[in-house]
Every structure is written in C-alpha cells, then in structure tokens.
Amino acid sequence: xxxxYTRREFIKTSAAAxxxxxxxxxxxxxxxxxxxxxxxxxxxxxxxxCGVGCGVMIGEKAxxxxxxxxxxxxxxxxxxxxxxxxxxxxxVNSKTRLHHPMIRKNGKLVKSSWEEALDLVATKFNEIxxxxxxNALAFYGSGQGETEETYMANKLxxxxxxxxxxxxxxxxxxxxxxxxxxxxxxxxxxxGLYEDIEKAELFFLAGSNTAExxxxxxxxxxxxKTRNPNVxxxxxxxxxxxxxxxxxxxxxxxxxxxxxxxxxxxKVLIDEGYADDDFIAxxxxxxxxxxxxxxxxxxxxxxDYTPEIAEKISGVPAQDIIKAARxxxxxxxxxxxxxxxxxxRKRGVxxxxxxxxxxxxxxxxxxxxxxxxxLTGQPNAxxxxxxxxxxxxxxxxxxxxxxxxxxxxxxxxWGVPASNIQPKPGKHTIAMFSALNEGEIKGMYIMCTNPxxxxxxxxxxxxxxxxxxxxxxxxxxxxxxxxxADVVLPAAFWTEKEGVYGCTERRxxxxxxxxxxxxxxxxxxxxLRDLGKKMGFEKEFAKYETAEIMxxxxxxxxxxxxxxxxxxxxxxxxxxRGLTWPVxxxxxxxxxxxxMAGDPIYDSKFAELAKKEGRRMYFYGPKAKDGKATVWMxxxxxxxxxxxxxxPLALTTGRVLEHWHTMTMTGTAxxxxxxxxxxxxxxxxxxxxxMSIKNKExxxxxxxxxxxxxxxxxxxxxxxxxxxxxxxWENKPxxxxxxxxxDPGSKEPEYKVAAARIRKA
Amino acid sequence: xxxxxxxxxxxSSFVANARGSFASEKTEKQTTQNVVFPPGAQNYLENxxxxxxxxxxxxxxxxxxxHGDDEQFAGYPVIEPRTQACxxxxxxxxIESCDTGALVKTKNIKLGxxxxxxxxxxxxxxxxxxxxxNNCPFPEQAIYCDAEGKPVVNENICNGCGxxxxxxxxxxxxxxxxxxxxxxxxxxxx
Ligand code: SF4
Ligand code: SF4
Numbered sequence: 001x002x003x004x005y006t007r008r009e010f011i012k013t014s015a016a017a018x019x020x021x022x023x024x025x026x027x028x029x030x031x032x033x034x035x036x037x038x039x040x041x042x043x044x045x046x047x048x049x050c051g052v053g054c055g056v057m058i059g060e061k062a063x064x065x066x067x068x069x070x071x072x073x074x075x076x077x078x079x080x081x082x083x084x085x086x087x088x089x090x091x092v093n094s095k096t097r098l099h100h101p102m103i104r105k106n107g108k109l110v111k112s113s114w115e116e117a118l119d120l121v122a123t124k125f126n127e128i129x130x131x132x133x134x135n136a137l138a139f140y141g142s143g144q145g146e147t148e149e150t151y152m153a154n155k156l157x158x159x160x161x162x163x164x165x166x167x168x169x170x171x172x173x174x175x176x177x178x179x180x181x182x183x184x185x186x187x188x189x190x191x192g193l194y195e196d197i198e199k200a201e202l203f204f205l206a207g208s209n210t211a212e213x214x215x216x217x218x219x220x221x222x223x224x225k226t227r228n229p230n231v232x233x234x235x236x237x238x239x240x241x242x243x244x245x246x247x248x249x250x251x252x253x254x255x256x257x258x259x260x261x262x263x264x265x266x267k268v269l270i271d272e273g274y275a276d277d278d279f280i281a282x283x284x285x286x287x288x289x290x291x292x293x294x295x296x297x298x299x300x301x302x303x304d305y306t307p308e309i310a311e312k313i314s315g316v317p318a319q320d321i322i323k324a325a326r327x328x329x330x331x332x333x334x335x336x337x338x339x340x341x342x343x344x345r346k347r348g349v350x351x352x353x354x355x356x357x358x359x360x361x362x363x364x365x366x367x368x369x370x371x372x373x374x375l376t377g378q379p380n381a382x383x384x385x386x387x388x389x390x391x392x393x394x395x396x397x398x399x400x401x402x403x404x405x406x407x408x409x410x411x412x413x414w415g416v417p418a419s420n421i422q423p424k425p426g427k428h429t430i431a432m433f434s435a436l437n438e439g440e441i442k443g444m445y446i447m448c449t450n451p452x453x454x455x456x457x458x459x460x461x462x463x464x465x466x467x468x469x470x471x472x473x474x475x476x477x478x479x480x481x482x483x484x485a486d487v488v489l490p491a492a493f494w495t496e497k498e499g500v501y502g503c504t505e506r507r508x509x510x511x512x513x514x515x516x517x518x519x520x521x522x523x524x525x526x527x528l529r530d531l532g533k534k535m536g537f538e539k540e541f542a543k544y545e546t547a548e549i550m551x552x553x554x555x556x557x558x559x560x561x562x563x564x565x566x567x568x569x570x571x572x573x574x575x576x577r578g579l580t581w582p583v584x585x586x587x588x589x590x591x592x593x594x595x596m597a598g599d600p601i602y603d604s605k606f607a608e609l610a611k612k613e614g615r616r617m618y619f620y621g622p623k624a625k626d627g628k629a630t631v632w633m634x635x636x637x638x639x640x641x642x643x644x645x646x647x648p649l650a651l652t653t654g655r656v657l658e659h660w661h662t663m664t665m666t667g668t669a670x671x672x673x674x675x676x677x678x679x680x681x682x683x684x685x686x687x688x689x690x691m692s693i694k695n696k697e698x699x700x701x702x703x704x705x706x707x708x709x710x711x712x713x714x715x716x717x718x719x720x721x722x723x724x725x726x727x728x729w730e731n732k733p734x735x736x737x738x739x740x741x742x743d744p745g746s747k748e749p750e751y752k753v754a755a756a757r758i759r760k761a
Numbered sequence: 762x763x764x765x766x767x768x769x770x771x772x773s774s775f776v777a778n779a780r781g782s783f784a785s786e787k788t789e790k791q792t793t794q795n796v797v798f799p800p801g802a803q804n805y806l807e808n809x810x811x812x813x814x815x816x817x818x819x820x821x822x823x824x825x826x827x828h829g830d831d832e833q834f835a836g837y838p839v840i841e842p843r844t845q846a847c848x849x850x851x852x853x854x855x856i857e858s859c860d861t862g863a864l865v866k867t868k869n870i871k872l873g874x875x876x877x878x879x880x881x882x883x884x885x886x887x888x889x890x891x892x893x894x895n896n897c898p899f900p901e902q903a904i905y906c907d908a909e910g911k912p913v914v915n916e917n918i919c920n921g922c923g924x925x926x927x928x929x930x931x932x933x934x935x936x937x938x939x940x941x942x943x944x945x946x947x948x949x950x951x
C-alpha cells in the first residue's frame with residue numbers, strides 16, 4: 001500500500017467521520033432509540049451481571065424497558081459499562097422469559113395456574129416434612145437473588161420448616177474467600193473499597209482474568225496505570241489472558257501449584273527487609289495447625305519455600321518469583337485482586353490466607369492504596385448470601401446457627417420459636433446434592449440458578465434432580481435445570497421488582513421496580529412468602545407486604561454487627577449510589593476502611609485501646625482475638641486430581657467477556673452470541689503440535705468423569721500442559737467434566753483443576 | 762507464540778465459530794461500503810464475468826452475489842464479512858475456480874484493511890468491549906487494544922479477513938473493511 005494512498009484514504013474517512021458527528025447522531029448501542037425519541041424515563045439501578053456492581057440507568061418507555069446506559073453519577077463505573085450490560089434490555093424482553101407456572105404431568109411440563117402450582121408445592125413439601133422431617137427438604141439459592149429474596153427463603157426454611165439445608169451458588173465461588181477473610185482478618189469482606197485502585201502503586205492479579213471477568217475494575221486499573229506510568233502490574237495465572245495487556249510481569253504456575261509461590265514471596269519479603277516489623281509485632285499473630293506460634297517459627301516454616309523450591313513445585317522460575325516479591329515489597333502501596341483462580345480450589349482458603357499474609361507482613365493493609373481485595377463473581381453474592389446468611393451455617397446479618405444467642409435473636413425477629421432453628425449447620429452444596437441423589441433429601445426449591453449445568457461433575461447430580469421433587473423458580477425457560485423440575489414457577493426479572501444488591505466493595509445499592517412483571521411472573525420473595533402461607537405459616541408471613549418491610553426487618557438484624565446497615569434505609573438508598581457498610585445511622589456516610597480510624601465501629605469501640613497499644617488498626621471481627629489478624633502457615637498441597645500419564649493435561653475453566661454464567665441472559669442478545677457463539681478449547685501451540693492437533697479441528701476432551709467434543713483453538717494462552725474451556729454453553733457444559741472435590745474448610749469445589757486428556761474427534 | 766504454529770494454520774480460525782443464525786438481529790442492507798471482493802481480486806469489476814463459480818466452491822458460504830442497490834456492484838460475487846468473514850483457505854478454491862483472471866493467486870493476499878468506525882465502536886465511546894481483538898485470527902494481533910482499551914488496527918498485519926466485522930457486538934458496527942484497490946476505494950467511499 002503506497003503512502004499516497006493511505007493519506008487519501010485517511011482524509012476521506014476523517015471527512016466521513018466528522019460528517020456523522022456534525023449531524024449529532026449518537027450511535028451508542030441501545031441508546032439510539034432513546035436519544036432520538038422523547039418520553040423515555042430513566043431509572044437509577046444496578047447492573048444485573050457481575051459483582052462489580054456498576055450503576056446503570058434503565059430506559060423505560062410506555063411500560064417497556066427499551067435501553068440501558070451507564071450511570072454517570074455512580075462512583076463504581078462513572079457511567080461506563082461493559083458490553084454485556086448494554087444488552088440487558090434484551091434479556092428483559094426475551095422470548096425465553098417464562099410467563100406462567102408449569103407442572104410436570106405425565107413426564108411433560110404443562111401450563112398451570114399459580115393456585116394449582118403453589119398448592120402442589122406446599123402439599124408435597126408438607127408431606128415430605130411430615131414423613132421424613134424438615135431435613136428432607138432443602139433450598140438452593142443464588143448470588144443473583146436480592147437480599148430480600150434470600151431473606152424470605154432463610155425464614156421459610158431455617159425459621160419455619162426447621163432445616164438448615166439452605167445453600168446458594170456463592171458456595172461455588174465465594175466460600176473460600178469468606179473462609180480466608182474470617183480466618184486471616186477475623187471478619188468477612190475486604191478492608192477497603194474500589195477507590196484504593198486509584199491510589200495503588202502495584203497490582204497483584206492472582207487467579208483473575210480481570211479484563212474479562214470484572215471489566216470495569218480492569219478499566220479503572222488500566223486508566224490509573226496510563227496516567228501513572230510508575231504503576232506496575234504482576235499477574236499470576238496459568239493462562240495468558242486479555243488482562244496481560246497491562247502486565248509488567250506474568251508468573252505462569254501449573255494449575256493448582258501456586259501456594260508455594262505465595263510462601264516464597266513472603267520469604268523473599270522478609271529476607272530482604274520489606275517486612276513491617278512494627279505492624280507485625282502489634283497487629284499480628286502467627287498460627288499453624290497446632291495453634292499460635294512465634295515469628296521465628298513462621299520464618300522457619302518459610303525456609304521450606306525458597307524461590308527455588310517454589311520453582312520446582314509450581315514451574316515458575318525462581319527469578320520471577322523473586323522479582324514479583326521485590327516489586328510487591330518496593331511499591332509503597334499494593335493491591336492484590338483475586339477471584340476464582342484462588343477460590344475454586346481444594347485449598348482455596350489456604351490460597352486466600354497466603355495472599356492475606358503478603359499484605360499483613362508488609363503492613364500493606366489499612367492504608368489508602370493497599371488492600372487484599374477479593375473480587376466477587378455475582379452481583380449479590382456478598383450482599384444477599386454472605387451478609388444475608390444464605391448458607392447452611394449462617395443466619396442473616398453475620399449470625400451463626402451454632403450460636404444459641406444468635407438463634408434466639410433471629411427467631412425473635414422472625415416471630416418463631418427459637419427451637420425451630422436447628423443448632424447444627426445444614427448440608428453444604430455438594431453434600432446437599434449428594435443427599436438429593438441418595439434420596440435423603442426428597443424435596444428441593446431452587447431459586448434463580450441453574451445447578452444442572454453449573455455444578456461440578458454436574459451429570460452425577462442429575463439423578464437426584466430427576467428422582468426427587470424439585471421446584472425451580474426462574475425467569476427464563478427452558479434451562480438445563482428446568483428439564484428436571486417437577487414444578488417451574490415464573491419469577492419476575494430485574495426491573496420488575498425492587499430490592500437491594502450488595503457488590504464486591506461492601507456497597508449496598510437499591511434497584512427499583514420499573515415495569516410490571518411479565519405475564520403471570522411474580523417476585524421471588526412473594527412466591528416464597530405465599531408458599532410459606534400455604535404450608536401453614538400464615539401468621540409468620542402475614543406482614544411481608546412490601547420489599548421495604550423485608551429490608552427493614554433484615555436491616556434491624558445488622559444493628560450492632562460488623563456489617564451494620566442501619567443507616568441504609570430504602571429512602572436513603574433510593575437517593576444515593578449505594579452505601580458501604582458499616583453505616584450505623586442515617587446520617588453516616590458509609591465506611592471507606594474497616595478496622596481503623598474513620599470506621600465508626602473502630603472509632604467508638606477500639607480507637608482508644610489501639611492508641612494505647614500504639615496500633616493503627618484493630619481487627620475486631622468475630623474470629624479475631626485481641627484485635628489481631630492472623631498470618632497462617634499453610635503448606636503446599638497438590639490439587640485433588642494431579643495430572644498423570646493417563647490424564648496428562650490440566651483442565652481449567654472460566655468466563656469470556658461477552659457471556660455470563662449459563663447464558664440464560666447473555667444468550668438472549670444476538671449481538672453477544674455473534675461475538676462468541678460457541679464453546680471451544682484453548683490448547684497451547686506446543687501441546688497441539690505434539691498431539692498433531694490443528695487449529696479448528698474437532699477434539700474430544702476426556703476426564704475421569706466423561707468426555708465432550710470441542711473445537712480446538714490453538715493459541716498461546718494456556719501454559720503448556722494446560723487446556724482452557726469457557727463454561728457458558730448449554731450444549732457444551734464443561735462442568736460435567738470438572739471434578740467435585742472440594743475444600744475441606746470452605747466446601748468450595750475445585751473447578752479450576754482437573755486432569756484431562758485430548759484426542760482428535 | 763511466533764512460529765509455534767504456522768500463521769496460516771492459525772488463521773483458519775474463529776470464522777466458523779462466529780457463524781450462527783442471528784435471526785432476531787436486524788441485518789444491514791448490502792452496500793458498496795460493507796462488502797469486499799473475494800481473495801486475489803484483480804481489476805475485478807472488469808475481469809469478472811459473473812459466472813459465480815467462486816460462489817459455488819466456497820466451502821464456507823462466504824462469497825455471495827451482491828444484492829444491494831448499487832448498480833456498479835450488481836451481480837458480482839462479493840464477501841460481506843458481517844454475514845460471513847473469509848476463511849483464507851489454505852488452497853483458495855475460489856481463486857482456483859476462476860479462469861477469467863478476476864481472482865489471481867498472489868503472494869500476499871489482502872481483501873482490504875480493517876478500519877475502526879470511532880463513532881460506533883464502544884471503547885471509543887468510553888465503554889468496554891474487545892470482541893474484535895479477542896477474535897482476531899492473527900497471533901501477532903492485526904488489531905489490538907491500546908493503553909486505554911481502544912482497538913487499533915496494525916495495517917502491516919491486517920489482511921481484511923473481516924472476522925472483526927463479523928463478531929463486533931455493537932449494534933452500530935464499530936469496524937469495517939475498506940478496499941485496498943484505489944479505484945474501488947474511491948467508489949466505495951464516495
Ligand atoms: S463490569 Fe460487571 S457490573 Fe459492570 S457493566 Fe459489566 S457485567 Fe455489569
Ligand atoms: S468489536 Fe466492535 S465495538 Fe467492540 S471494540 Fe471491536 S470494533 Fe469496537
């Protein structure tokens with residue numbers, strides 16, 4: 001192409017571009033219609049997808065949701081959105097929305113009335129309860145349900161039916177982070193907020209493809225780095241991803257072998273003088289399985305993790321580990337961000353502990369720009385399930401079923417006898433679906449999630465879903481799970497209900513009801529309420545006429561807790577762009593950093609004590625003693641299913657930018673399907689050559705749990721010996737091949753590592 | 762990645778993936794702006810006699826008869842990347858099938874060059890998208906994200922295959938393939 005040619009072309013196009021600009025046509029997708037026509041009402045809300053919690057404006061015209069745009073006043077995203085959110089209105093209006101209840105009759109789901117469907121569920125559940133006890137029933141919810149919805153489920157199952165078999169899909173993604181925060185810092189959820197991003201000098205992205213899984217966070221990191229070239233980014237991931245675009249250093253561990261790297265980094269930090277001795281002395285205790293140890297013991301423990309030893313275990317060159325540690329040590333402030341790469345592991349809690357260690361021993365915590373910050377996958381995993389108590393050992397508002405005082409307090413608010421709430425935790429997710437397989441659980445209510453596709457080793461659990469009495473409340477139909485349902489209840493979708501979502505950064509945000517539910521769809525919280533009434537708990541559920549009543553009752557339970565939400569009334573939440581707890585009173589602005597000056601709990605209860613002891617932080621959470629955080633000595637441990645000669649490849653899974661979870665929502669936007677229409681397997685080029693696999697060829701992945709055919713994408717992304725498959729597609733449900741081994745502490749399954757092999761189809 | 766696999770091998774990528782029925786998506790009318798000529802086009806409008814052989818041999822149905830309003834292109838086999846991008850088959854059956862000299866095998870075949878339409882492209886308007894970059898079949902990335910996350914075309918690598926156009930999820934397409942041939946370029950833009 002000649003120079004002259006380029007120039008002419010250049011002039012022509014720029015002329016064309018300025019012409020388009022001149023007539024003032026805004027070409028933002030989804031906004032076009034709204035901009036060109038009057039009468040569109042914009043409603044402040046929150047994105048329905050990931051845990052970032054971006055503020056959106058919902059465009060409604062004549063009772064129909066017509067477009068979505070970013071909320072410029074929301075500090076999370078400043079008006080920016082990722083491509084998924086733009087097409088949310090297509091999910092609202094999709095043909096796959098379910099408009100009426102359905103009951104399985106003669107093997108087929110047929111349309112029914114609400115009356116018939118709820119009567120059937122209530123009768124069946126009561127029969128089961130009478131014959132087999134409350135523990136023969138179970139609830140399986142979602143980090144996408146609103147806090148109010150999970151609250152209703154908790155009351156019905158734990159408070160009325162009397163079973164703690166209440167779980168939710170955050171068990172599959174956040175449980176290890178919860179375990180990590182509790183055991184290391186004494187309380188769940190991060191110390192700081194997103195605003196630390198713009199103050200950080202170093203980012204350590206461990207097991208997170210931030211660019212695709214948390215796009216707006218990535219954008220904030222990228223902007224910050226562009227403006228501040230001294231900002232450095234270190235990535236720890238067995239796969240090169242779009243996040244690498246900004247990386248200064250990338251460590252490629254073999255999947256499941258990274259624990260040694262964190263320990264080796266800690267060793268380098270201490271050996272080279274980057275440790276904050278004063279912070280260590282005043283704020284930390286060292287522990288191993290035997291209990292509290294001294295700092296010397298910790299140092300001795302680390303001697304087993306020299307960078308060279310870590311190299312042998314993980315495959316990451318010692319020099320790179322040292323480099324990463326030095327970058328971490330030298331930077332004045334550092335933020336570690338992680339997600340499923342650390343959480344979905346047989347030793348997910350340990351991985352979390354070891355990340356916290358790095359921040360604790362260097363004092364890079366509790367200062368602006370430094371934090372050990374877990375990224376959440378779902379929009380309300382933090383708010384509804386971790387805070388709302390949607391797991392088998394929890395009660396709403398950071399209360400525990402094992403504590404008598406907690407049971408009594410919650411039971412009183414619920415208006416049920418304290419003896420209704422069982423003192424023993426119920427079954428965790430995998431145990432619950434195993435019990436469903438075995439018939440120990442005979443009835444299950446599934447809300448807003450698709451376990452038939454998303455459970456690890458999914459096929460194994462289809463048996464129970466098929467054989468037992470399964471109720472699915474869903475906005476979309478069909479899904480893999482509705483295939484097994486005995487009753488399907490049409491749930492109102494986002495924009496058709498009000499409620500609160502709590503995102504990654506402890507921020508609770510209000511979502512308004514903008515349009516009426518489609519067809520006969522009903523709000524999940526009302527379905528549960530009405531089911532409760534039909535099951536005989538008329539009195540217990542009589543008062544819940546609005547979402548606000550539910551929220552206020554829940555809010556009351558958080559009073560005086562570390563996650564105090566008393567100041568977050570609906571009135572207030574409707575006006576502001578979310579509030580970050582603790583927010584004890586209606587005039588409190590919300591908290592930036594916990595456990596230190598500015599945190600209302602710290603200020604009122606611990607500041608004086610801390611001052612006396614010469615400390616800047618006081619870890620006051622339920623699991624911390626004397627206000628101290630814990631540095632855990634966690635050894636290396638192999639993944640549950642190491643690769644071997646039979647299955648020589650490590651299979652790992654993840655998200656793509658354009659799709660989300662099991663695609664019930666993103667699959668409704670042709671634009672997103674166009675961008676990534678099918679599943680595929682990424683194979684390292686060297687592995688591909690060794691197996692004579694060509695790009696685009698059909699291959700079969702085999703694990704000990706089954707086999708599945710994929711198109712090969714030969715690409716220099718996964719490290720040699722590793723293959724990657726995105727998990728969204730119903731016709732290629734890769735989770736069927738994943739292992740269901742789980743972390744003994746958090747009970748979170750090891751989705752991220754399974755032994756596999758590949759052959760040509 | 763460099764030489765781990767041949768570029769060509771890699772190139773026969775994602776296109777098939779990206780095929781699908783986009784029934785509910787509004788399709789754009791064909792114009793001289795959104796189509797390109799098949800691989801190896803030489804003085805195409807003069808040489809091609811519209812025998813349609815290339816159309817019948819294309820294994821991926823990428824070549825179709827132009828059916829837009831523009832008379833200049835009427836009846837000619839063209840590729841409309843939004844519907845189906847070119848695979849750049851190893852053996853170019855389309856060129857093999859052509860005996861008029863309209864399609865000729867040369868060393869470095871390019872259909873055109875990708876060009877971002879900044880008014881439409883999401884990242885140029887402050888949002889997050891990288892579908893074109895993620896799907897670019899060139900391991901060396903004929904299109905990449907700059908420091909602000911905006912896609913930028915590397916004209917030295919890009920061969921105008923059109924995968925980026927096919928996958929772009931913006932409802933106003935954020936990218937197009939502009940012709941290489943100067944003459945056509947003029948008619949395309951004017
Ligand atoms: S980054 Fe997450 S919350 Fe923000 S627009 Fe995208 S999916 Fe929605
Ligand atoms: S796919 Fe389209 S909208 Fe997205 S970055 Fe590329 S050109 Fe822009």
